Amino acid sequence: MPHLQGVSRDAVILFPPTLDEYITADNPVRFIDAFVDSLDLEVLGFQCVIAATEGRPAYEPADLLKLYLYGYLNGVRSSRRLERETQRNLEAMWLLKKLTPDHKTIADFRKDNLTALQQVCREFTRLCKELELFGGELVAIDGSKFLAVNSRQRNYTPEKLRRALKEIDEKITRYLAELDEQDAQEQTVTLVAADELRTQIARLRVRQEHYQSVQAQLERSGQPQLSLTDPDSRSMPAGQGTVVGYNVQTAVDSKHKLIVAHEVTNTVTDQDQLAPMAQQAKQALGVETLAATTDKGYYDGEQVQQCLAQGVTPYIPKPHTSVNQQRGLYTKDDFTFDRQRDLYRCPAGAELTFRFATVESGRATRYYATPACRTCAVRARCTQNKGGRRITRWTHEHLLDDMAERVKAHPEIVAQRKALSEHPFGTIKRAMGQGYFLMKGLLKVRAEMSLTVLAYNLKRVLNILGVPKLIAAVA
Incomplete structure (x- = not known):
């Protein structure tokens, strides 16, 4: 055939x-x-x-x-x-x-039309709300790193510049020493010719001047790092390494995995992003109350407090960052707090009572201690402090205790986070191939991300409703 x-x-x-x-x-x-x-x-x-x-x-x-x-x-x-x-x-x-x-x-x-493009994305979000595509009950908030138009070689920190300048100084010193040695021995034939050494020294001098200029620019900026191609981009941890890019935050509704709110920042961590993203999601959904779940990277007492004040109930698992745990000692979790009596009870049964209050790093902190540490049989397993074990407590730590109870009572809510948050990022980065920006500058990449988010949501809605229903909705 x-x-x-x-x-x-x-x-x-x-x-x-x-x-x-x-x-x-x-x-x-x-x-x-x-x-x-x-x-x-x-x-x-x-x-x-x-x-x-x-x-x-x-x-x-x-x-x-x-x-x-x-x-x-x-x-x-x-x-x-x-x-x-x-x-x-x-x-x-x-x-x-x-x-x-x-x-x-x-x-x-x-x-x-940077700002106008962001408004178009919001208009499509409003259309989704009118079509009742949002559940408006639970959102998952997460962040992902998107590559900027800036290589890692053109991103500098004070420590990176210090190492580079030190390396150049050592090379120049070594080359000069070799030249002096050749002059002293009056050698005419060497492994590295004298003129070649001088050329290499001249190149190192040029690099040294460049690094010194970057160092002065970094000091004037007052920023912890400096990117030369895209000044707004930052070096951030991502996966098993680091990338130079932006931190893209999203709030994803649980009904159809549609993005209800997003933001692009150049902050390296997610710790201060919970309350702003929760507020954006709440406004976009037009609801009075909302539940939000995130990963441990968002765990911050002040952010939780702001969420609760806005009518958003957060569900965040507590991270284990205790140094005592690494040392094999009792952690704060091993102590039980009695809210009515305002004291802690240690694993040995002693009571740590309130001693004094202070402000540390802008947080109102209360200190608890007990004289029983002096004669405690398990002191070696509790503390290495000669003055005995002390427990610190944030003034509003009861909010975190309440959240821990919510997480324990509703593990299914926390379990949804990964399925909700990772789906949009995976689709955008892998299926759509838009895990990097084409433009430079925070204002420009925000507009670019708005187009990407709109395209992702449109793909989802087209699969859910189809083209004829969507056209009828805007007719």
Whole structure:
């Protein structure tokens, strides 16, 4: 049996008379077109919505926005690749009505409408809320590191600069010593020629001046680290190593794993992100109360206190960071607190009573101790302090005790965190290939992330409802 044969390239083919016939009724580009047309771009803050009366005609912001939404939905983000899509992709041709803007026009649109692009993402979130796609009861908050346009070699800390300058100084000293030794011995033939040594020393001097300039720049900035390509990016721990990038925070609703709120920061850890993200999620969902679950990296008493004041009930497992545990000694968890009597009871049965209150690192702290440590039989297993064991307690630590009881009573809520939070990040980074930024600067990457989040949510909603229902919702 012969193989399948294609049509001859010289054959005359009758294409459909209109471009619209190539686009099926359930093609996502039809919703993109209807969604953008339903937006008031001028209210959202887009530039050049009203055409100028003079000068060369400009592209409508709606057309360029449609192109970007289509591109991010299909993993095409760079302006040059989007330019090519408008020239060869039937869906892009239909969406832009065969307009072919150049890559600079496309890139400038994204750069000039940073805040407006974030508003478009919020508009789609509102649409999801109107379609009752959010449960509004539980969100999972998590963070992930996204790569910046900045290599690790162009990120500096004081310690990294100190080591680099020290290494250069040692090399220069060694090369100079070799030159002096050659001069003293009057050698004409050596392993490394004198002129080559001088060339290497000159190169080291140039590097030394560069590092000294970076060091001075870092000191003037007052920041703990400095990135040369993207000044807002930071070196952050990620997985088994470090990356130079940004910390992307998301709050994911438990009903359909849709992202209800997101933020991009350059803070290295997640510790101070709980309350801001919980508040954003609560506002986006429009609810009075909300439950939020996170991992141990968000465990912070003041953040928990702020959440409770905002009507958000956090579920965070307590991390084990006690130094005494590493030493094989009793930890604070081995002591029982009596809230009514305001005292701790140690494993040996002694009572540690309140002694004094102070403020440490901005936290109101209470100290508890007992004289029984002097004659305690298990003192060697409890403390190495000559003055006996002391227990510190944050003034509002009862909030953390209550949260520990909630976590213990509802382990299923904490168990949902990974399934909810990791799904969007995995889809965005692996399936969509958008685990890195193309733009530089915190304001720009925030706009870029808004397009990515919108594309992720749109993919989910298209699978849940389908194109016809979505078009009907914005009609």
